[in-house]
Amino acid sequence: MRNEFAEAARHEVANSQLRANIRNATHTIRAKREEAVAEVPDWEQLREAGRRIKERTMRNLDRHLEQLERSVTAAGGVVHWATEAADANRIVGDLIVGAGAREAVKVKSLATDEIGLNRALAARGIEARETDLAELIVQLGEDRPSHILVPAIHRNRGEIRELFRRTLPGNEQLTDDPAELAEAARRFLREKFLSAKVGVSGANFAVAETGTICILESEGNGRMCTTLPEVLITVMGIEKVLPRFADLEVMLQLLPRSSTAERMNPYTSLWTGVTPEDGPREFHLVLLDGGRTKVLGDADGRAALHCIRCSACLNVCPVYERTGGHAYESTYPGPIGAILTPQLTGFTQGNSLPWASSLCGACYEVCPVKIDIPSILIHLRSRINREVDGYGGGGERLAMGLLARAFARPGRYERAQRFGRWLSRPLTREGWISRRLPGALGRWTDVRDLPAPSAETFREWWAQRR
Amino acid sequence: MRIALFTTCVADTLFPGAGIATVELLERLGHQVSFPRAQTCCGQMHLNSGYEAHALNIARSFVEVFDDAEIDAVVAPSGSCVAMVRDQYPGLVARAGDLRLQAAVARLVPRTFELSEFLVNELGIVDVGAYYPHRVTYHPTCHSLRLLRVGDAPLRLLRAVRALTLIALDDAQGCCGFGGTFAVKNADVSTAMLADKMRAIQATGAEVCTAVDSSCLMHIGGGLRRERAGVRVVHLAEILASTEAA
Numbered sequence: 001m002r003n004e005f006a007e008a009a010r011h012e013v014a015n016s017q018l019r020a021n022i023r024n025a026t027h028t029i030r031a032k033r034e035e036a037v038a039e040v041p042d043w044e045q046l047r048e049a050g051r052r053i054k055e056r057t058m059r060n061l062d063r064h065l066e067q068l069e070r071s072v073t074a075a076g077g078v079v080h081w082a083t084e085a086a087d088a089n090r091i092v093g094d095l096i097v098g099a100g101a102r103e104a105v106k107v108k109s110l111a112t113d114e115i116g117l118n119r120a121l122a123a124r125g126i127e128a129r130e131t132d133l134a135e136l137i138v139q140l141g142e143d144r145p146s147h148i149l150v151p152a153i154h155r156n157r158g159e160i161r162e163l164f165r166r167t168l169p170g171n172e173q174l175t176d177d178p179a180e181l182a183e184a185a186r187r188f189l190r191e192k193f194l195s196a197k198v199g200v201s202g203a204n205f206a207v208a209e210t211g212t213i214c215i216l217e218s219e220g221n222g223r224m225c226t227t228l229p230e231v232l233i234t235v236m237g238i239e240k241v242l243p244r245f246a247d248l249e250v251m252l253q254l255l256p257r258s259s260t261a262e263r264m265n266p267y268t269s270l271w272t273g274v275t276p277e278d279g280p281r282e283f284h285l286v287l288l289d290g291g292r293t294k295v296l297g298d299a300d301g302r303a304a305l306h307c308i309r310c311s312a313c314l315n316v317c318p319v320y321e322r323t324g325g326h327a328y329e330s331t332y333p334g335p336i337g338a339i340l341t342p343q344l345t346g347f348t349q350g351n352s353l354p355w356a357s358s359l360c361g362a363c364y365e366v367c368p369v370k371i372d373i374p375s376i377l378i379h380l381r382s383r384i385n386r387e388v389d390g391y392g393g394g395g396e397r398l399a400m401g402l403l404a405r406a407f408a409r410p411g412r413y414e415r416a417q418r419f420g421r422w423l424s425r426p427l428t429r430e431g432w433i434s435r436r437l438p439g440a441l442g443r444w445t446d447v448r449d450l451p452a453p454s455a456e457t458f459r460e461w462w463a464q465r466r
Numbered sequence: 467m468r469i470a471l472f473t474t475c476v477a478d479t480l481f482p483g484a485g486i487a488t489v490e491l492l493e494r495l496g497h498q499v500s501f502p503r504a505q506t507c508c509g510q511m512h513l514n515s516g517y518e519a520h521a522l523n524i525a526r527s528f529v530e531v532f533d534d535a536e537i538d539a540v541v542a543p544s545g546s547c548v549a550m551v552r553d554q555y556p557g558l559v560a561r562a563g564d565l566r567l568q569a570a571v572a573r574l575v576p577r578t579f580e581l582s583e584f585l586v587n588e589l590g591i592v593d594v595g596a597y598y599p600h601r602v603t604y605h606p607t608c609h610s611l612r613l614l615r616v617g618d619a620p621l622r623l624l625r626a627v628r629a630l631t632l633i634a635l636d637d638a639q640g641c642c643g644f645g646g647t648f649a650v651k652n653a654d655v656s657t658a659m660l661a662d663k664m665r666a667i668q669a670t671g672a673e674v675c676t677a678v679d680s681s682c683l684m685h686i687g688g689g690l691r692r693e694r695a696g697v698r699v700v701h702l703a704e705i706l707a708s709t710e711a712a
Contacts (some may be wrong), residue, residue, distance in 0.1 A: 003651060003652075006651065006652050006653070006654065006655075009652060009654055010654045013654050013655060013657075013658045017616045019658075031502075051587070101686055209684035228503070300561075318640055318641045318643070318659050319652070319655050319659075322655050322658040322659060323655060354516075355647075355648065355651050355652065356652060357513060357645065357648065358608070358641050358643060358644065358645025358646075358648045358656070358659070359645055359646070359648070360608035360612070360641035360645070361608055361609070361611075361612035361613060362608075362612070362639075362641070363707050364612070365612055375554075375557070377512060378514055378516075378528050378554075381514070381515065381516030382513075382516045382517065382518040383516075384516065385516040385517065386516075386518075396515075400512060400515060400517050400520060401520070403511075403512070403520075404512055404517070404520035404523060404524060406506070407475070407506040407507040407509070407512075407527070408523055408524065408527055409506075409507075409527075409576070410503060410504045410505070410506055413475075413506040413507075417478075417479050420479070432688070432691060434691075434692070440650045441650070442652075443649075443650040443653035444649060444653070444688070446653065446657075446690050447653075447657050447689065447692060448660070448685065448688030448689045448691075449687075449688040449689075449691040449692050450688060451480045451481065451622065451684050451687075451688065452480075453479050453480060454480060454481070454482050456479050456481065456482060457479055458473045458477060458478040458479075458482035458486065458501075459473075459478055459501070459503065461482055461486055461502075462489075462501050
């Protein structure tokens with residue numbers, strides 16, 4: 001099996017502009033998050049409450065989803081069930097065509113990125129226009145998002161200015177002043193909002209007991225998309241359901257502080273079905289499985305579904321900080337992406353990602369719903385080795401097997417120590433090996449000296465001493 | 467106290483000084499130290515590399531060696547290996563469904579300690595009578611920090627060492643990029659992390675970088691040696707074992 005992540009990462013770590021952009025952005029948000037969290041005296045209890053809500057919900061996910069369907073239907077909405085990405089794309093496309101539209105405005109949404117909705121709609125001649133500023137930047141640049149929350153985190157304002165001058169008509173004189181850049185995007189988007197017949201959104205939460213959908217955003221563009229068009233279509237992963245309206249109390253405290261380090265989220269929109277004379281006349285909810293029920297079947301991996309997409313784990317991850325999001329080649333980069341991507345795709349994509357971690361544990365420490373990401377990474381490594389393909393290849397499997405045999409018996413272990421010492425002696429200077437070694441060890445000795453087995457092991461010292 | 471030393475395979479084979487210092491220090495403090503000869507490794511490398519079945523076998527022999535009523539505490543000069551026992555063993559043996567092994571792990575977990583937390587939290591000692599006339603910076607290793615939560619125990623021990631100048635490390639809690647096989651499987655990212663760590667260490671002007679894990683020190687030290695940086699790595703146990711006499 002190829003290590004796709006390592007190959008992509010090699011390219012990214014060499015990009016000094018990217019490294020500077022991401023380092024600045026992640027270090028800033030990291031410090032802000034820490035301050036925002038420190039203000040809350042019962043933060044740890046809130047995290048535990050968040051974890052329990054998610055765990056309880058997953059235990060009876062089927063029941064909560066059926067209740068959600070009843071509540072949404074009673075409020076005048078229509079619920080559609082999509083097993084695969086292709087099903088969801090077809091349903092959304094049919095709805096847009098059925099409304100007599102050729103274009104739709106979109107709220108920032110990970111679920112629709114995961115299923116490749118924009119591409120699928122384009123194939124049917126429908127233009128899906130992203131309206132979140134950063135998503136717009138990514139879309140205009142024919143780029144890929146590199147962060148869950150800040151999709152254009154890899155771009156600086158100089159790059160954005162060039163992009164707008166090239167792609168948005170009437171902006172030839174644009175400077176790199178952020179206010180001017182935002183104004184140019186605003187003028188472009190306003191027209192789209194006012195002319196679009198269909199809006200498409202994702203969902204941060206959906207409340208089963210009331211049928212209420214909830215989205216959080218910072219710009220107000222999401223609210224334009226969910227209120228101005230005649231038809232509103234929401235695509236959500238089935239794990240986003242919450243049983244009770246009161247559960248939002250916990251989630252709406254955890255999410256803003258963890259994601260943008262804000263005490264309260266700027267634009268929180270909630271809607272329940274349709275309301276006569278107010279907002280969209282039609283509301284459709286597409287419930288996407290997309291591999292989620294299979295993830296639910298793995299008791300040691302399923303907590304990945306608890307994620308509320310705050311991106312705190314990306315911002316503290318030392319690996320993400322060096323590579324950015326593109327190296328993960330997934331809608332979900334960073335630590336959470338490393339446990340979600342292979343599971344959601346049934347181990348057909350992203351199988352190198354569980355190894356893209358030094359297991360430092362920073363992600364677990366900040367996760368607002370306490371997902372033990374390092375333990376799931378370890379679990380997935382074993383699953384992939386066992387079920388998909390010996391990831392490290394035959395050489396590694398053999399070496400690990402031999403070492404395990406040595407570690408199982410002290411006699412063998414001591415012989416292995418002596419053998420290692422004999423083998424390394426010609427290469428050893430002052431206890432270290434500085435020469436380039438063959439194979440996997442070469443990737444160590446390329447940049448670091450390697451300690452040689454000691455001339456006297458601890459146990460030899462101990463035996464001598466008695 | 468009757469203390470069984472788990473020296474760890476890394477210290478036993480590559481850095482025996484850390485194990486020797488642990489013995490000398492604990493004996494100096496008046497404790498009885500044993501070294502169960504049948505010990506080898508905790509199995510962390512196998513578990514973290516995705517070889518759970520091998521890890522379980524290794525864990526089984528570890529438990530057999532150290533589950534001994536004659537031992538009051540198992541102490542290791544490593545945060546990472548102790549975290550393997552305390553954090554990972556319970557889940558590992560539970561998944562194996564071996565009830566006797568589970569019971570033995572449950573007995574072992576509350577008695578297994580990393581050296582610095584053992585000194586400060588269990589023995590209640592901060593000043594171990596050490597003397598170390600050098601400029602030192604301390605790197606908190608990820609597993610001692612986030613899994614064991616040793617907190618400032620190593621720093622308190624270092625502050626009490628006579629003649630030692632302690633210099634704070636910038637972005638100290640950032641991982642050094644070791645991560646076991648991560649260092650070779652994702653060598654480019656690991657190197658980028660190591661470069662930042664070495665830059666921070668060199669900016670302190672210290673002669674010595676210390677930590678509670680030989681494995682992280684092997685990574686940092688290997689990088690510093692290659693750069694002829696003029697900073698050496700020394701395990702915390704070796705600093706604490708140093709006295710004016712020696």
